[in-house]
Amino acid sequence: MTGSAARRGRPRDAARDRALLDATLAVLGESGYGGLTTAAVAARAGVSTATLYRRWPSKEFLVVDAATAYAQELTASVDTGTLEGDLRALLRDKAASLTGKEGGVLRSLIAEGAHNAPLAEALTNAFVLPVRRRMEEIAQRAVDRGEISPVEHADLLGDLVIGPMMSRFFLTPLPPDEVDAGSAAETADRLLPFLIRAVGGKGSH
Structure with a gap:
């Protein structure tokens, strides 16, 4: 047995890992990053803190992995067959991720990321870059279908989604009935x- 294998011991339980990541997101939503403790996460997941620390050496690593897993579920690319359908799906996905419990989690992470460089980098990798890649893919499919002309600086298109959404849901005071x-x-x-016109499409609006 190699030294690495000896340190790893028994294979990790994927279901337990998932339970801990879900518990992390739940505690984040309730208490924010500052109020999150590994003890609270372990208790929510029904495991010991020793079990948690065998998987993640610190609260920061745990939160980064939880945020990454959460973001992967929200940024899966969808090919609807039309530019309008693809953009609608992306906008709705982002709106959902910025409101409700999901929005509370993201608010906590962004607030902490302002003075936590590793977490800020993780948020960029998990939440921002996937949107940019997805917008580039949407634009390229639309070009291939002949719906639009090639877009210059397509790498900037994702910011046309992120910016307005963040402004609307995070920076604008809204009554509760407007954030469900x-x-x-x-x-x-x-x-x-507006987004359809920005990329050179016509749409049905």
């Missing part, structure tokens, strides 16, 4: 015609 799932989807749909 239904209202978030309506906001995404209102932004859709």
Whole structure:
């Protein structure tokens, strides 16, 4: 047995890992980053803190992995067959990620990332870059279908999604009835015609 294998011991339990990541997101949503403790996460997941520390050496590593897993579920690319459909799906996904419990988690992480460089880098990799890549893919598919002309500086298109969404849901005071799932989807749909025009499309609006 190698030294590395000896340190690893038994294979990790994927279900337990997932339970700990889910518990991390739940505690983040309730208490924010500052109020999150490994003891609270372990208790929520029904495991000992020793079990948690065998997987993650610190609270920061745990939160980064939880944020990454969470973001992967929100940024899966969808090919609807049209530029308008692809953009609508992306806008609605982002609106959902910035509202409700999901939005609370992201707010906590962004606030902490302002003075935590490793977490800020993780947030960029987990939340910002996937949106930029997805927008580039959407634009390229639209070009291939003949819906739009090639877009110059396509790497900047993702910011046309992130910027307005952050401004609307994080920087603008909104009443509670405007930040639920239904209202978030309506906001995404209102932004859709502007984004379609920005990439050179016509759409049905």
